[in-house]
Amino acid sequence: MEDVRAAERALMARVPDGALMQRAAAGLAAACGQVLGKVYGARVALLVGSGDNGGDALYAGARLARRGAGVTAVLLAPERAHAGGLAALRAAGGRAVDGSGPAEGVGGGAGADAALGVVARADLVVDGVVGIGGKGGLRPRAAELARAAEESRAVVVAVDLPSGVDADTGEVRGAAVRADVTVTFGACKPGLLVDPAREYAGALRFVDIGLGPELAAYDPVVEAFQYADVDRLLPVPGAESDKYRRGVVGVVAGSARYPGAAVLAVAGALRGGAGAVRYVGPAADAVLARFPETLVSAGPPARAGRVQAWAAGPGLGDDGDRLRDVVAADVPVLIDADGLRLADAAAVRKRVAPTLLTPHAGEAAALLGTSREEVESGRLEAVRELAGRYAATVLLKGSTTVVAGPDGTGAVRVNPTGTPWLATAGSGDVLSGLAGALLAAGLGARDAGATGAFLHGLAARLAADGAPVAAQDVADALPAAWRDVRRG
Template sequence: MRTAHCVDTVRTAEAALMARLPEGALMQRAAAGLAAACADLLGRVYGVRIALLVGSGDNGGDALYAGARLARRGAGVSAVLLAPDRTHQGGLAALTGAGGRIADDPFAVLATADLVLDGIIGIGGRGGLRPDAIPIARAARGSNAVIVAVDLPSGTDADSGEVTGEALRADATVTFGTHKPGLLIDPAREYAGTVRLVDIGLDAELPSIPAVEALQHEDVARLLPRPSAESDKYRRGVVGVVAGSARYPGAAVLAVAGALRGGAGAVRYVGPATEAVIARFPETLVHTGPPAKAGRVQSWVVGPGLGEGIGAVPEILASDAAVLVDADGLRQLDPEAVRGRSAPTLLTPHAGEAAALLEVAREEVESARLASVRELARRYGATVLLKGSTTLVADPDPSVAVRVNPMGTPWLATAGSGDVLSGLAGSLLATGLNARDAGSVAAYLHGLAARRAAADGTPITSWEVGEGVRGAWGACVLGGRT
């Protein structure tokens, strides 16, 4: 499990650790890890040209001390000081003592650099780059150098993942002690490049519950349902799918495809697309409706492709089964009906649907994904899976870590992929997983299936994603990396 902690938590943990260490020891640990990461990226150190973009405070100090270590190994290191009167003096002395220099012409230095260390703004920065730093950042990005961010790309928000001004996009980020939420959540994640975590001994000082966490293969494998010797199709759970319409019969087929691969023992389909569903999946139990007469289920999936047939949503929300609401089912959703449920409820909007539920512009959701998913979970008293470039799963309890899905591929932006995800998550709900685990595991398997299907760089269909869930499930159980 990858975990991320907010700035205040990191600051408190660092202070506790520094109180037990010699002065400056923690910064030296960070600088050593940073210098080693740069050396790995470069492949060699002797003779390379390195530019340090140095802001005020400890972030700039980390860059200077790392630069000193690289200078002692034969690199030509030049420091561009963006706040000369507030530069970390110990770091600057270490750099010049190791043979590094202060750049007279920052643009000339950047034009010939092999690597640029971005130490402009640390994790406490807010609101993008300052105007005087923007030309320097643009010159760095326009060069042929590899750009490495120190702890966090300058101009991005560590806690929220928001980018509210201009930021410096990195090829790699070396972060210290723990991930920061902004390194895992878009849009800031897009600026981070490849992220490397340097252990500086902070683990013992950090709280056990992070702000954000990301599942990995072994975490998913631990959560996956497994039938016992005494299992039958009913004990394994039955998922009901209310989806599709005369206009969108494919939504029903794709939702059932996901449901059949999510571990439940049986799938009941309720709706007008019974012929299309049976033609593709003869094992499905079908009923024309209403849902209350279709038979007992442990979970309902309602919404994909319903069109105007959203009248089933209140009936399903009034049931005592776990419920997943997606797509058309989210239209005119009554917060009171959701908050009043005692059974698990999972809402799975994309950014546009989330914006409608929150009554804000879509751009506001996309720029503040973490705040948006938390607000939706609070407002509806339900678990919310916010789909997008980084899928977020938020529990209505704000003290519970938000889960971010690290899997996926841009090729998932294709019609019907959300229908497969809904069926898959609903099936996992039927097996007994809680809403947060069902949503998180489904998003992971869905993304991994898509990544495997698109491994050759070619477009994929939602059908192929559904077909690939079995292989993704097996990859997690076997513990392999794909």
């Protein structure tokens, strides 16, 4: 987050003292008012640390108090609370209590009980404990108050980001505040977009405090694709298009044991806009029974006919011969599932044409020689390391799907679509075919991965509509997702 800090310092040098904090507080107070609905008579508890986030909370609390809310600041470090903010709160009719008492089970006292009581009775709790510089989990007393907020009936609003989460990586290394809403200022912090921190952030509200021109000098750490980004990249046939100009994708998937993987990968490729799909493998009968338009071949892939890209790996079992043939091809290649286990890392690194790897957390852990838990807790680091190690673009699937370019540096693209119902067998096979079709249409590996993940997640939302879905349902919903993006 050094770029954000530098941008704030540059802007503060050009505006009156305290202007940025007042802008942040105004946006925070407005968001709190929207959450409450009726401000007058509402009970608001501010969890106030010693940093600027505590100052933001105090000034916002003063604004709410002037609108008739009963506002109490729980000061975790009373001697270091923001003096101006605390004075403003008291002048507006708010009050403060000492919240620095011992953690539960280590004593207690009137001050400690008063602080917990304020939180328990609140309609709204504002988390201003620590800011973007915080590392590690909350200290015991702050953790106790955060638990009380979570257990209360109050809506919890975090200032800039939930206290206890890592702003840069999205990691949560200890106790942290679970917010219903996070009001973030100036720039969306990377950690707010990536699980596990994203789960703690709740709904995101962005407040523009004027950092845009200052941040323009810095490259983003993460990018969250939006409808307009995907719409710009979607391949649309022209009047002169034929199936070859639209892109022919080869699919190397399935086996005698897993024919369904081939069917689902072909489904994703056909629904992903491919002009034609060539299937190479032992599941040809199953593929043709479902999709008679597929061009099938017994192989090897090098002799199957012209393709503009290959998607390989789902359901291959231990058939490494077809995969080696694909890795040696001079067209873009997507490798997924069993293909990740079978692929020779040195051969992948030597490829000149683009390569897109699409592991889930367990597969990524196996490739990195670490645990699944480490990958899931540090997704940004894991996807960058894999991309650098294999000199390939990597799409790391999961509750937050992230895409990193082949050198492991630059902005990681974070997918904002999806639904927990997407955690179903075969959904990754559909994504493989879909992203392979986008590669064949001419998209770069990073664009194909990010666009494919967006459409895949959106299709799952449309297909599920709050109910369970199967992988084929996701494939069938891809045209609807495509139309939804084109309509904006």
